[in-house]
Amino acid sequence: MTFPQFVFRNVSRNKRTYAAYFFSSAFSVLIFFVYALFIFHPDIKEGVTQALAIQLMIIAEVIMYVFSFLFVLYSVSTFLKSRKREFGILMIHGMTKSQLNAMVFLENMLIGIGAIVAGIGAGMLTGKLFLMIGARMIGIPPLPFYLSGKALLLTICAFVILFLTISFVTTFLVKTNKLIDLFQANERPKKEPKVSTFLSILSAFLLTISYILAATATLQTLFFLMLPVITMTVIGTYFFYTQLSVFITKMLQKNRMVFWKKTNLLTISSLAYRLKDNARMFFMVTIVSTVAFCAVGALASMNVMNKQIASEYPAAVTYLAMDDQPVHKQHLQQIEDELTNKNIEFTTNQVPVKFIEFASTTNAYPSKQLAVLSFSSYKKISEAAGYGGYSEKPPAAEEALAMRQATLERFKSSTYTLKQNQFQLQTTNLSKHVTTPFTIIQDDGLIVSDELFEKLSAVKTGLLTGFYTNDLKATAGIGANLTENGRAFLSKENPFAMTVSGTIYEIQINMYKMMLFVAFLIGAVFFIAAGSFLYFRLYADLEYDLRHYLTIKKVGLTDQELNIIITRQLALLFFIPVIVAIVHSSFAFMALQSLYTLSIAGEMAVVLGSFLVAQLVYFFVMRFRYLQSLRNSLII
Structure with missing residues (x-):
């Protein structure tokens, strides 16, 4: 038998021990290859969303590669510690230190090349499915399967270099102490x-x-x-x-x-x-699992942010016309025609806006000008949007409501001294609802009483038109020639501002789905790797556990009692790090909640519950296999 044949048989005989490590490495190669297929696909090069998708997947590739390197390095070092007795037997039969290093190097490369082949093979078989799912989430037509030579070459070169580096490094980790130490490595009583x-x-x-x-x-x-x-x-x-x-x-x-x-x-x-x-292993599993939970959970919570669009944009289409120019009538007529052609039922609403100057303010971040709405206009917009602005009381003569322009705004009272007669206005509260998106006004805004609104002298005036519909999503693409990504800003060259909530929603939901797709694949890799840590830690201790359970069985414990002991110990091994990770993630999500006005508890419960169910399935599978291994050793 040649030396390479000996190495091959050595790996095949230990296939149970290497199984989780091999499949985790192959899965990492698979996901890396899938990302590469997206990056180098010729039909995913145009558009803002597609460009962002490419950037996210490149970042994901880097994260995957760094994590794979650390995962493989830790796994191999753990295997070496569990094989000291085997190394002792080989050395007593005449194996030299250089041959032992060569054996470890070839074994690692054999498993690594096998993982690369398996991962790329699985990627070719499932690539079409991943491309279809990814295209649907990005919001583009279905992508045909395209095997890019660059994607194939990048994956092969990246992981060959990775396994070569790890295999070379691990030869220095092989310690050949005294033979007696190698033989007794697993038999010495624990301190x-x-x-x-x-x-x-x-x-x-x-x-x-x-x-x-x-x-x-x-x-x-x-x-x-x-x-x-x-x-x-x-x-x-x-x-x-x-x-x-x-x-x-x-x-x-x-x-x-x-x-x-x-x-x-x-x-x-x-x-x-x-x-x-197992302290270090538990620590790594907990941190890796927490990262996976938080990555998927944070992006899942973005679905709540998308639900806030209805609150952020009271009108499906908002148009602010500055001064009286013929182009505004053309734009408004175009919007009406497009809504009609799409068979969208809508109502319209127009209110005047005044922009005034102020001499000073206590606001820490003062704007150059103030947009002012009358309370009756605010009430009119709120009622058209279905809010019911009539529930609020109009401000007093020298008071104003700060115009809420986003659902996340926090109120801080400010005093504005107007240039007109040095009149002072103090904000007493935020308006209950959003009336004008931030992209429309761009500056601070106030809501004042109708009487004061009539007295204020305006530097310039505008007419705010809102188009209201029950289906915001249906307005996607309206006025595409007037806006960029659903928004148009006021400028010297642009005498109008405009937002289209359907277009903004479509872009945000596609970005959310795309990031969730990327995060889910990374989270899956992290979670499977965490399971692999538990798997090979379990089987690394199998020989010690066999002697331990055989001893306590001789004391007189029944098979049922022994099954209970083993199940409890396995449950602790599998669920302590996951439960700690869930606790960590729960508090992280509490902090994340501060970014939202709506509750994200439902999304978080689904994410954590899904991971916990997956861990339960993995536990029962591993418990069955572990008990089966013990039965085969005639212990139970």
């Missing part, structure tokens, strides 16, 4: 896990503070708190697994009511050792 009370308290403190800050974050503080909260959470999570979890387990051992109840003695006794031995 009593030590724990630091200070670090345990520090972990609880960091996690508690980070949770409180996340739960109480506001729109103004969110971005300032993000980095320190993430840092405290990561450090707190690491010490939670290495210190606090072991500390809690030791406290349980001192509680006789719990510790001495039925099989709890065996479960809790081994739990402290498992937590300490």
